[in-house]
Amino acid sequence: MPKQNNVSTPFWRDNRVIPIILQILFVIFVLIIGVFFINNALNGLARQGMEVGFGFLNGTASFNITETLIDYQPTDTYKRALLVGILNTIKVSVIGIILATFIGVFVGISRLSTNWLVQKLAGLYIEIFRNTPLLVQIFIWYFAVFLQLPQVKESITIGSFHLSNRGASIPWFEANSGTFVWTILLILGIVAAIVLWRTKLKSQVQSGKRKYPFVYALGSIIAALVIAYIITQQGPANVTVPILGNFNFEGGHTLTPEFLAILIGLTVYTATYIAEIVRAGILSVSKGQVEAAKALGVKGSTTMRLVIFPQAIRIIIPPVTSQYLNLTKNSSLAIAVGYADLVFVGNTTLNQAGHAVEMILIMILVYLSLSILTSWFMNFFNKKTQIVER
């Protein structure tokens, strides 16, 4: 047999060598293309006399942003403008996610209603809004709905809420001297409520007698609020009501038509997807579970809360997470109506200061980190609801 040992496989047929060669070839291929592109880009930039680098971010932005969460002046730097944009993106995404979840769950449950009409109505809503492009919907909300509302002087008024082509003016809260005390006591009350709920529930399970955990929890929060009122002798915050001034509403809080258009567009569109996910999740709970609960004499609402929902939520969370991510990414369509989100500010900066590559890099990085943050948060939530395997 020693003779056979001498016959070695040629290296191009060796299973251990082929993958390495393939990968080396792949790396060389990618490198060549990369170098070719980057070289072209550097040459092109050199011809235009542009320098690569992030130094331009310290320059003066000199464009105005009407809607900001933090103080911003046109004299501030590009950096600050981008921060304003990022915060606006987060603002519209977070509010959108919350609203879309509520509407989606509501519609998803309606879709399973025993009432034929409600079921069809929910189905109609889903089919209409799911199958038209989001951008068209946002344009409809912006150009055909919010900008067509009456002038400020003839605004549609319901109580202290005013709707005009400048947006919606709503009453808003203003912190006063008591706000701090109120917040502290409210937090204390909630902590006490959670502790009471847990201990009472535990003793209820152990003793088998009703201990009313909910009443105790609610009671502790109410007690905390009453104490806060006694100490401060005033409400938690002053409410300011929008009042028609010379040109616009003053006081209160104004939601711009741009914000409303993008928010409602995102909410209505994403809610259709969430509704379908919720429906599928509830349907995935096996019928035997419901029947078993019925056989045990558990009433309908309790079956939903304690039997169906905890099982459905496991199926629901992963796809809903990707819908939340989609909503966050789709908030970039704000640029179409001029809501000052990250892409809008980024694009303005890009047009003013040049530096396209750097700006696009920044946008990509921000969106990637937002995506990672959201999925991290949802994974944490997902782990809590998963079945504990024995």
Next chain:
Amino acid sequence: MSSNLKPEQTALQTLDPPKSTLGVYGWLRKNLFNSFFNTLLTIISILVIYYILKGSITWVFTTAQWAVITENYRLFMVGQYSSEQLWRVWTCLGLVSLLFGLSAGIWKGTIRNLSIVLIILYLVHTLVPFVSSTGKMWIIINIGIVIIGYLTGPKIPKNKAITLVGWSLSFPLIIFLLNGFGVFPTVKTNIWGGLLLTLLISIVAILVSFPIGILLALGRTSKLPIIKYFCILYIEIIRGIPLITVFFMAQIMIPLFLPEGFEINNVIRVMIGATLFTAAYMAENVRGGLQSIPQGQFEAAKAMGLNPVHSMAFIIMPQALRAVIPAMVGQSISMFKDTTLVAIVGLIDLLGIAQTVKSNPEFLGRHMEVYVFIALVYWIIAYSMSYSSRRLEKSLGVGER
């Protein structure tokens, strides 16, 4: 063991169901008014439907001024495509009609329903007054083509192969016809617009992203670390960023990366962007399919002595792709809807045309009419796609085995 009862007696003992569960009344009672709460819901729903219907019907028939649509209809459909060259678009449409008719005749089922929708759309166009008489002539020819295709399809020998080849050749042929490439007077891509451009961008993105997606999925599941992490990096980055940034990249960075003097026009750039974007999502769909294949299939293929390429091509991939067809149709629908974003980067697709038309001083303030019309066009196409995907899912029996 025969029963003691005679047949007549059994018949006598079978009671009719109670009246209250029969007929319209029984149905209403069961589905709408079976409890206090449901009655309340029914009344609310009826009110909602009444107000929506009343509002929309009054708007459609009295308030809305549809002249903005009827006078710009050609713009909406083909954009600036010059009217002397319009016969080329019609020929392309004829080709598609023929293929639809043939497929409907051969396979029946879903594709037949889609062809019926196509014919209904054609008929609507022959009836409305604003389509020119040449247009109507072309449309009637198209209806004829669909019907002829439907009737002759089953009789042609080797009809399935011919039709499939026809479908695969149709796209390059259509591009050739539309562009001209010197054989006919060249119509540059930047003149293409309207629904034509929307459809072209989405078809290119869907078709081209499919093979790239398969490659990426294979790369991601491969055992070679460098290729694997490269694919993961690509897929995750693309999936983490919004499509609009990809389009910005395509518009701004592709020209930057190309050597001097070498230019790609913006329609092609956008198509590249859309394709690269969709490919990442396609890859994830295909990967889902690959993961659904039990390990036994890989082992069986190996045991049969197939090499990795053959086992992938003939054993694994066909099963994996079959499992994810619905997901991929879903992806195609969202790509189709997302082509609207090209309007933001300055292309005149259906939405771009809408923006242009409504800034025409003659039609100032006709926002709702324009948007409702294009929303309807998008809706018809997207809904047909999702309808066929649902039918396909049923006929493939995905999830039932």
